[in-house]
Amino acid sequence: MSPLRLFRAILREASCLPHPYLQSFAKGRAGDYFRRYRNSPEPLKHLSRARSNLRKLERINRGERKPFMQLLSQAYGRTGKLRHELLQPHLASSDPTLPSRERIIPSKPNSVPPTYTPTLASLLTSPQAIKTSKPLSHANLLTPRTLPTRAIDPSSEEARLLGPFSLRRLVNIHQRQYREQTSRVLPPLEVRVLPGRDALEEKQLHVPSTGLEQYDPVQALVKLATAGPRPTPSRSRKQGHPDDVKQAEPHCHEVVLGKVKHHSRRWLRRRYRELLASIPSVTVKPRPGDLPSEYKVDWASPELALAHDVPRPLRVMTQEEKEWIKRAQTCGEQSHTGRVSKQ
Template structure:
């Protein structure tokens, strides 16, 4: 056992050496806590049933850390996805609160006598994420949330199939609804925070806020890493330097960045490589905004929308570049000269 402890501590020290080489303080703190917790579980006799799983994860993390510090893009993306909740335990910590909504009743039971027969509940945030092609590859329609397309026509008691073959099994309907819900939720990219956009009644630019106090004032809840400044740090690291130099003075983001210094990379890897990794990370982190409008009667109406950071790498690049007037003129000149030569 003494030899096993020495091997585990040696593995832990190897992880710490790689963690110290990560480019940001957030990444270093995250993986120190992650690896440290796993090593404590491995060395605790009370968690003997978890030792093999945790040891395998630490070894995998060490390999990914070594690859990331060596400049391999896939390994670095794995590190970023783990630290920012695109995969792993943090992803499920962000997801679980969105499976319910305070103050909203659960849907009625499909089988009246069975409590567990309630269909899955879609919160307002979850509906916005599932029906947007930014957070999922194939967005769902609002009708698909109420009636999953996987249900057969017989599930409708008024359908010809139900009248001819009899009613569809309620237990099967419950299982199919939950299976559809679980499959779609696993494919959703979840935000790190909610952005509140308040549009004034008189028009003009919207005021953008992300603090929990402002969200609570309008009756919406925080999501993920709200108030931590993590998403703002990702955007600052992904922003090209030229956009910082030429940004307008009226830009709210530039005013916020002028109050405190922009975060920088502390790494032996090239800044261009790291910035590209963070730009691609932003394409996997949707921006969940709550737009609040004031009607002429004075009532406030809000709606969730899913957007993408302007500094993110676009998922679908244009296949054809639109020709400008200058390009068209050159093409016409080339065609005329080619016609003269053929004569």
């Protein structure tokens, strides 16, 4: 297949995706790829990736779940290049007011341990914003988990036997933890500010912004996850009756949700709910006085996030249930002690 026919086939398959944003994302990515390698001396070498993208789009339009979730993750910044762009506002390089840490090796300028911004620290210590189930603690941000005892306490028995810990190894451990943890974190699509962004800017407090706040992407995803079926037009509307068109206008949905060939809109709503389970929500709230702002990480949509993707409590345990559990534990302990005494 020639490059032009392959590009047209990708655009044709991308036009069958169920949402306009996914269509534009797939078409733009294909256009950038072909535009980058169109003047290559051997363009056929770069067509294998384009063919794999075409096969993936065909699998999506056939209704397969795995490639569709991969496309959603790339389009909404859970993986890929967009994820790094969404994470950039939460790094120390984007906050000029953040003080740097002291050097570990005084004579080496590159021995400064990584600095965690308040937003990044909140994301790394929250179970809603990391890919694994074990987040960091606030103490681990300054003291990595993999540090041995002699690096933390120079007067310990291990330090007395093995000698002082190497400062270069200490620098490498700090940098390695920073790279590993930032590769696990899931960046938010938007940063909410209470009561407003202008109030914090007047206090000269730096507030990160992804640039997507004006589009409200989380609310658009919630609408896609809860969108019902399209209203079926009546006979008079098919015939072009003007009164029937006016009556049908209020029932039209703002968010258009299409249909994959072999799956219904209910299947699509479930896929968008799985996507919402991997999107954290960051809220910035100013503290009283001249104290810095408080960063809170929560679920983007707790009522729609699926528990099997990101572990979260389904609901809060009531006091009556706690009493029942306590009573069952005491009864179990009494029966166990009774059996032991009989023996």
